Amino acid sequence: MQTARTFGDRIEETIIAALLGLMTVVTFANVVARYLFNSNILWALELTVFMFGWLVLLGASYAVKKHAHLGVDAIVNMVAPPVRKAMGLFSVGCCLVFSLLLLKGAYDYWAVFAELPPTTGRWFPTGFDWNARGQGWYEVQDIPMVAPLRFLEDLLNYGESYEKIPKAIPYIVLPVSMALLVFRFTQAALRILSGQADRLVASHEVEDDLNEARAGQAQDNGGQN
Template sequence: MQTGHSLTDRIEETVIAVLLGLMTMVTFANVVARYLFNSNILWALEVTVFMFGWLVLLGASYAVKKHAHLGVDAILNMVSAPVRRSLALISVACCLVFSLMLLKGAWDYWSVFAELPPTTGRWFPTGFDWNARGQGWYEVQDIPMIAPFRFLEELINYGESYEKIPKAIPYVVLPVSMLLLVIRFVQAAVGILKGDVDRLVASHEVEDELDNVRAQQGEHD
């Protein structure tokens, strides 16, 4: 039976793979249209840019979850386990504060496009500014509106029709990805407190794997 943890892994990996595949397909189709048919898919570039943004932002939180971000652990490897754990907790605390600030900024930027109130406060939310609304009519530049999103015309555009998709759709990845980033750092902190891991970045798993392969080869020789 598949665990919830592996299920979320599968979902995230599938979304990332689909985004990468769609980027490749749209770019290839636009190249074919341009060089073989002397035409152009007008919205291809904008769609590719948005998908790349989604890929990077969603991949950032997934990399935290998998300890796949690059980092320097030379000092961590020189200190004792209790000190290493303390340094890891300080690191994850700094990352968590930073990601919370990013979440606030992402919400404040996206919310006005979705006819939702941004937060007040310079660094951390102190409330909601209910007067800073009214940008739900903002559209992207080239991507045409499609039927599944027509409900947004009543929801955030006061019944007015969209010619292009509203900015609220592609930009929703900003608060979503930053929320995921916060969750991942909280999970990392819990893992460090429980003793499951002792750092945010990956250690020397590749070197360990190579040592295992060499050992197996030595057994067969």
């Protein structure tokens, strides 16, 4: 089981690192083109915006997995373990409900661009709206269509050619990231139920840094004395 988790970690970390690296490369290339060659990479800005969105949305679920989100636990540390566990379950329950709402909204927004039926129901899905009109012909503003994605023209655009990539491609991160978020909060809930954790997320990086700084200052004062 540990091997599977490590492999999953590497996949997510590689995707996040690749997005950050590509953002840097594209932005740097556009700056070089503008100031050295008096030119411009037309699609660079839009691609960078999309990659930043992917980075944030995928990183949010990964941060839940790694307990990297900041949390305030001043009150949690004051209560007894049973109360602490109940508070943790309440917190993760609220996060699950919220992430499920986000998942529904994200899927419904993306589905029409992918020629898929959005869900019915105001808050939670009650079925699929098979009569909804698809919008697979919608393209992004600047990023040109590439040959490996031409097969999407038959799937989404009734065989018509795309000049730019369809919006279904960059927007797919919306339902995927929200599904990952639901999965991570479910994992957190199971950890709290099983007693492996007593709270949702609480990062103590700042506290650790302060303790290290105090320890270093104490050593310096001791050396001077």
